Amino acid sequence: MKKFIILANVVGVIIFGSTYLSAQIYWNQNALFSGSSTSYMSVPNSSSLDITGSITIEAWINPGSLSGGSKGIISKGGALGTSLRYGIRLINAGRIGFYTNGANRITSSSSSVLQVGKWTHVACSFSSVSDSFKIYINGVLDTAAIIVGAEPQTNPDSVFIGISGNSTPFAGRLDEVRIWNKEVSAEQISKNMRSSLGTSSGIYLGLVLSSAFQREFPSALSARDLSDFGNHGQFRNVSSSPAPESDAAMLPFSPDQNLTLNNCIFFNGDDSYLAGTDTPSLNPVNAVTLECWFYPIENNQGRIITKGNSYAFIYTSGSINALINGALITSGHSIPLKKWSHIAFTYTSTGQYKFVFNGIQVTAGFNNLGPVTVNSDSLFIGGGLGTILDIDGYIDELRITNKSKTISEIQNSIYASFNKSSDPNILDNNVNYGFDGNTFDNNDNGGPKLLFRNNTTFSNPGTVESQPVSPVNQDNINIFHRGYYIQQTRKLIPQSGTLRDSQTVNKSVNLQDINLFVSLNHTKLSDLEISLISPHGDSIVVFNNRSTNCSDNNLITIFDDDADSSLSSNSFSSFHAKIKPENNLGNVLMNKNIQGSWKLVIRDEVSLDSGFLYAWGLNFNEEGLRGYDLQVYSLIQGFYDPAANLQQPDTITAILRNSSFPYTAVQSVKTILKTDGEGLFNFTPATAIQNGISFILELSHRNSINTISTGMTFNFNDLKLNIRDSGTLVVGSNVIQVDTSPVRFAIYGGDVNKDGIVDVTDALIVDNNSFNFATGYLASDVTGDNFTDASDASIVENNAADFVSVIFP
Numbered sequence: 001m002k003k004f005i006i007l008a009n010v011v012g013v014i015i016f017g018s019t020y021l022s023a024q025i026y027w028n029q030n031a032l033f034s035g036s037s038t039s040y041m042s043v044p045n046s047s048s049l050d051i052t053g054s055i056t057i058e059a060w061i062n063p064g065s066l067s068g069g070s071k072g073i074i075s076k077g078g079a080l081g082t083s084l085r086y087g088i089r090l091i092n093a094g095r096i097g098f099y100t101n102g103a104n105r106i107t108s109s110s111s112s113v114l115q116v117g118k119w120t121h122v123a124c125s126f127s128s129v130s131d132s133f134k135i136y137i138n139g140v141l142d143t144a145a146i147i148v149g150a151e152p153q154t155n156p157d158s159v160f161i162g163i164s165g166n167s168t169p170f171a172g173r174l175d176e177v178r179i180w181n182k183e184v185s186a187e188q189i190s191k192n193m194r195s196s197l198g199t200s201s202g203i204y205l206g207l208v209l210s211s212a213f214q215r216e217f218p219s220a221l222s223a224r225d226l227s228d229f230g231n232h233g234q235f236r237n238v239s240s241s242p243a244p245e246s247d248a249a250m251l252p253f254s255p256d257q258n259l260t261l262n263n264c265i266f267f268n269g270d271d272s273y274l275a276g277t278d279t280p281s282l283n284p285v286n287a288v289t290l291e292c293w294f295y296p297i298e299n300n301q302g303r304i305i306t307k308g309n310s311y312a313f314i315y316t317s318g319s320i321n322a323l324i325n326g327a328l329i330t331s332g333h334s335i336p337l338k339k340w341s342h343i344a345f346t347y348t349s350t351g352q353y354k355f356v357f358n359g360i361q362v363t364a365g366f367n368n369l370g371p372v373t374v375n376s377d378s379l380f381i382g383g384g385l386g387t388i389l390d391i392d393g394y395i396d397e398l399r400i401t402n403k404s405k406t407i408s409e410i411q412n413s414i415y416a417s418f419n420k421s422s423d424p425n426i427l428d429n430n431v432n433y434g435f436d437g438n439t440f441d442n443n444d445n446g447g448p449k450l451l452f453r454n455n456t457t458f459s460n461p462g463t464v465e466s467q468p469v470s471p472v473n474q475d476n477i478n479i480f481h482r483g484y485y486i487q488q489t490r491k492l493i494p495q496s497g498t499l500r501d502s503q504t505v506n507k508s509v510n511l512q513d514i515n516l517f518v519s520l521n522h523t524k525l526s527d528l529e530i531s532l533i534s535p536h537g538d539s540i541v542v543f544n545n546r547s548t549n550c551s552d553n554n555l556i557t558i559f560d561d562d563a564d565s566s567l568s569s570n571s572f573s574s575f576h577a578k579i580k581p582e583n584n585l586g587n588v589l590m591n592k593n594i595q596g597s598w599k600l601v602i603r604d605e606v607s608l609d610s611g612f613l614y615a616w617g618l619n620f621n622e623e624g625l626r627g628y629d630l631q632v633y634s635l636i637q638g639f640y641d642p643a644a645n646l647q648q649p650d651t652i653t654a655i656l657r658n659s660s661f662p663y664t665a666v667q668s669v670k671t672i673l674k675t676d677g678e679g680l681f682n683f684t685p686a687t688a689i690q691n692g693i694s695f696i697l698e699l700s701h702r703n704s705i706n707t708i709s710t711g712m713t714f715n716f717n718d719l720k721l722n723i724r725d726s727g728t729l730v731v732g733s734n735v736i737q738v739d740t741s742p743v744r745f746a747i748y749g750g751d752v753n754k755d756g757i758v759d760v761t762d763a764l765i766v767d768n769n770s771f772n773f774a775t776g777y778l779a780s781d782v783t784g785d786n787f788t789d790a791s792d793a794s795i796v797e798n799n800a801a802d803f804v805s806v807i808f809p
Contacts, residue, residue, distance in 0.1 A: 031213040031221055032241035033162040035065060035171025040072075040080065040163040041211070041223055043233040045156050048181065048208040049076065052154050053128040056180040057088055057098075058189070060258050062119045064172035066094050072164025073122075074177060077102075077155045082165035086152040088124050089164055090114060096135055098124040100152045106133040106145045119175075119258050121193045126150070127183040139190035139463065159231075161211065162238065173241050175213055175258065182206035194260050194462030194550055194573055198226035198438025202452025212437075226438060228449070254565035254577060260462035260552045261576035262396075262469045263436045265382065269298060269392030272456040273383035274439060281429050281446030282307055283374045284402035290322070291344035291356075291410065292398035293470040296337055302391030304343075305398065306384050308377030313345060315391055320355065322347070325369045331355035333362040339490075339612060340396075340470050340521075342414050346404040347372070354404075358488060359411040360715055361692055381433075381450060394459060395435070396470035400447070402429040407692020411716055415486070415519065415615065416479040417472050420444045424479055462550040462573045469554035471519035471614040474577055480558065483624045484517055484617035486716045487600075493522065493611035499602040503718075505535075505618065506629040506680035508595040514585050515578075515619040516542060516559040520602070522611030525553045526569070529603045535596025538588050542581035545605070548573055561586050594620050595680060628689050628717045630654060630681040630697070633724040634673060635738060635746035636704055638795050639784040642739040646675040648784035654681045655698040656689070659711050663696060663809065677724045691715055696731075696809060699723075703779045705748040705758065705799075706806050707734055723747075732807035748804045749782045750796040757805035758796060766793045 033039045057074050071090035075081025084099040091097045094113030097104045114120045123136040128151050135143045161177055162170045200207045210226040221240050223233035290305055290313045304313040312323035318334040322345040335341040344356040351368030354361050383390030418432040423443045431447035441447030461467035487503040516532055530543035542559045546567055552574040559581035566580045600616050640647040655668040666688045669681040694711040708731045727733045727745045735745040750758040752765045769780040769788035782792040
């Protein structure tokens with residue numbers, strides 16, 4: 001669950017009308033009540049709140065003071081809720097009283113008192129069937145009693161939060177206030193307590209008020225009701241907590257103490273699904289992209305997304321397929337069980353389609369099925385009615401877009417959660433469901449609110465053991481990982497063992513700031529030690545045996561020296577969002593060059609638990625958009641010594657070109673080829689460079705034949721080309737073998753005048769300089785020893801005799 005901001009117009013005190021924007025960004029907001037009789041929230045009466053039978057009231061409560069008399073938490077009836085037709089109060093030095101019709105029916109035990117400055121979840125339920133009253137503290141039954149004839153009486157008064165009469169104002173913080181028109185079971189109270197709830201369907205039927213107190217953009221709090229009943233409220237002298245940063249558009253970027261910040265939907269494979277009514281946003285015509293994170297439990301058949309025969313995403317025996325206008329399109333690609341995979345399918349009305357798995361295109365083709373058919377069918381997620389089969393697994397961050405997204409567009413948003421303020425496709429119809437405690441279209445692009453059917457539930461990782469959490473992190477403004485060097489590791493963390501992973505950064509610049517993104521699922525975080533090792537050998541422990549205060553043992557976070565919160569055990573419900581590392585990264589790495597190999601080391605210190613690292617990434621110097629890295633291995637004939645298996649380092653230029661005629665140059669970068677042939681190039685961000693698009697690379701050395709690669713593509717802004725070990729990766733195999741053990745290839749030397757051919761004119765230049773005993777860094781020095789002599793002439797003459805020249809595509 002991620003608390004959210006809703007875009008709205010704010011004038012004075014927020015009073016909600018009948019229309020609400022549902023675009024959200026989730027964050028850790030709660031309401032601070034001053035303890036004055038003028039500090040409260042009121043909700044106008046409605047038929048759904050005039051409850052005269054079974055009822056359940058919930059809230060997270062953090063008292064600022066226990067002195068004085070009773071403190072009103074929730075109340076209904078009379079002025080400021082004085083008559084307490086139903087309500088709960090904080091009484092008797094930290095105990096909870098549950099009231100109906102002005103009488104205290106039951107009081108929590110003296111062994112579970114609420115404490116000043118500490119959050120406690122309280123739930124009070126009454127069953128009109130059994131006449132039983134119950135109080136739950138932190139999800140555990142604390143007190144129960146049977147009282148006959150105590151049903152709440154009907155009344156037309158408002159519901160009040162933070163007060164129950166002039167003399168009973170509450171001082172402190174409240175969060176996630178909920179009212180149900182039924183007795184909620186002990187199991188559901190325990191499961192739901194660490195998740196926000198923004199729905200009133202399926203197993204959540206009966207939720208008539210859900211005030212999560214998420215902050216309204218760009219100022220004050222939100223008194224919006226997230227249930228389906230529209231019981232929106234009004235604040236009187238209530239402030240936001242934590243207080244906003246100086247930038248009014250932001251909240252402190254820290255984990256939440258009570259709520260797990262990344263939910264998803266669980267489907268049990270037995271007639272469980274989500275359904276939404278048809279809207280224009282669900283009917284793309286000329287193109288469509290379907291995508292989500294998917295975690296299958298069983299290798300069966302089911303529908304992930306279905307919109308009649310117009311389009312569908314289908315899981316069949318381990319493979320992902322798609323349906324357009326009733327016709328099946330297969331990917332031929334399987335995905336693993338019990339692991340998260342990002343799956344995407346795109347289609348255009350001219351018939352082009354592609355399947356993309358974890359950001360990498362695996363299948364593409366042409367099947368001209370025409371424009372996507374418009375229909376009035378409902379949208380189903382995870383299954384559906386009739387013959388639509390149901391999946392067994394989890395779904396998160398589901399998106400339907402009315403365009404065929406490029407590979408770059410898909411890759412640039414895989415690990416980020418969307419909302420209207422960070423939607424990268426703001427000009428397109430980009431329906432997005434984050435499933436973080438609600439089923440709204442978080443982009444506010446006209447997607448319907450989805451309804452729960454049968455046993456479909458939120459995953460509730462904070463209260464249900466071993467729940468997987470998708471590898472998605474939330475930035476409250478940006479799609480964060482566009483500025484990150486992302487490494488998709490997708491490896492098991494060995495039990496009582498060590499996982500080591502590395503990635504190379506090509507950019508050469510001194511470090512002023514560094515952030516580390518880690519995305520892993522685990523069953524016991526307190527067994528893990530995580531370290532980052534720099535190219536200079538510096539090793540910094542960023543996470544050391546920390547635990548959450550609940551059952552969420554997943555780590556999807558950014559380690560940032562400048563984060564609001566410090567790592568500590570048993571303080572947060574999840575280590576989601578941003579948090580300070582165990583040790584300050586900048587203190588060790590400041591002003592050192594970032595270029596080279598970075599390593600992430602994860603050590604699991606205890607057996608019997610398990611984990612999986614999905615990805616990790618690095619951001620340097622607050623870069624908002626990282627460049628494109630090219631790692632080349634190439635040798636230069638004459639500069640390479642087969643006896644030592646090393647070459648003389650020299651500069652070389654990489655020219656990135658479009659892969660189709662006239663092969664327009666996009667950008668060029670110069671670097672040094674090292675002794676092993678490695679060259680690290682960093683291309684600056686440019687619209688002409690995109691992930692997933694084919695390019696060719698021209699390597700240009702001062703006295704060698706320009707050598708051109710076959711087609712290649714960047715993925716996640718990275719590309720590796722090794723022509724040192726293979727002669728097939730350049731056009732026309734235009735390289736020469738220079739070693740047999742190991743087998744090594746090099747670009748041809750001898751094009752001294754750089755006219756694209758080794759011939760007599762090159763030989764004459766070398767011969768003249770050799771006759772004059774020329775020395776230094778000269779084009780005629782084909783062996784790189786700073787002397788022009790017979791060894792240089794030999795290479796030129798041999799290549800001239802073989803008519804060596806540039807070979808173009």
